[in-house]
Every structure is written in structure tokens, then in C-alpha cells.
Amino acid sequence: MIKPDGLNLIYNSITSNLLKGQALIDGQYKDIEIQKTELTSNSVKVFLYLDESFVGQITNYRLITIAGKVFLERSENIAKNNTKGLLVLFEIVLQEG
Known part of the structure; x- marks a missing residue:
């Protein structure tokens, strides 16, 4: 058990x-601030929030490290308009082997 x-x-x-998140919107990566991070009993959660100013076809999300490298990446296919925000969750599940 991880203590x-x-x-x-x-x-x-x-x-x-971690430095920031990014979303691939209409073929261009847009930077997104990390809204919050959370530690649970078995995971690390990283939340990104795309407000109403992010509009278009979203096909990918990624987390960027302070060294400028991609840490995590996830494919998506969603059309986002300017009427609502969008909360994105990356969850890193911690499991002892």
C-alpha cells in the first residue's frame, strides 16, 4: 500500500x-491554464477549464511540463461553442504492483 x-x-x-494544458482546436493548439489539481487516496487529478472563449472542433488535449514536453495526451472529438465552458479531467491512477 502506498502510504x-x-x-x-x-x-x-x-x-x-506541470506548466499548462493545451487543446487542439480547429487544428491549432491553444494554451489552457491548469484550473486545479487534486490528490485522492489513489489518484492525481488535473483539471483544465476551457471557458466560453474557446470555440471550435476539439480533437486533442495534452498536459505540458515545465521542460516543454508532453506529459499526458488524450484524443477527443467534440464541437465546442461559446455558450458554455468545458471542464477536462486528466486522472493518473496510482496502483502498487
Whole structure:
């Protein structure tokens, strides 16, 4: 079992190395601020929020590290308009092997 100190170590390592999120909208990556991060008993969650100013066909999301590298990436296919925001969740499940 991963102990609380171990969970905090993993959480801090991940979150301190994340810079931003990005969404591929109509073929161009747009930067998105990380809205919040959360540690649960078995996962690290990273939330991105695309407000009403992000409009178009979204086909990909990714998290970018402070070194400018892609940490996580996820495909999507959603048409977003300017009437609502969109909350995106990346969840890193922690499991002892």
C-alpha cells in the first residue's frame, strides 16, 4: 500500500513539473491554464477549464511540463461553442504492483 507520504511525494513531483494544458482546436493548439489539481487516496487529478472563449472542433488535449514536453495526451472529438465552458479531467491512477 502506498502510504500518505508516498502519495504526497508523487503528487508534488507531478504537479510541480506541470506548466499548462493545451487543446487542439480547429487544428491549432491553444494554451489552457491548469484550473486545479487534486490528490485522492489513489489518484492525481488535473483539471483544465476551457471557458466560453474557446470555440471550435476539439480533437486533442495534452498536459505540458515545465521542460516543454508532453506529459499526458488524450484524443477527443467534440464541437465546442461559446455558450458554455468545458471542464477536462486528466486522472493518473496510482496502483502498487
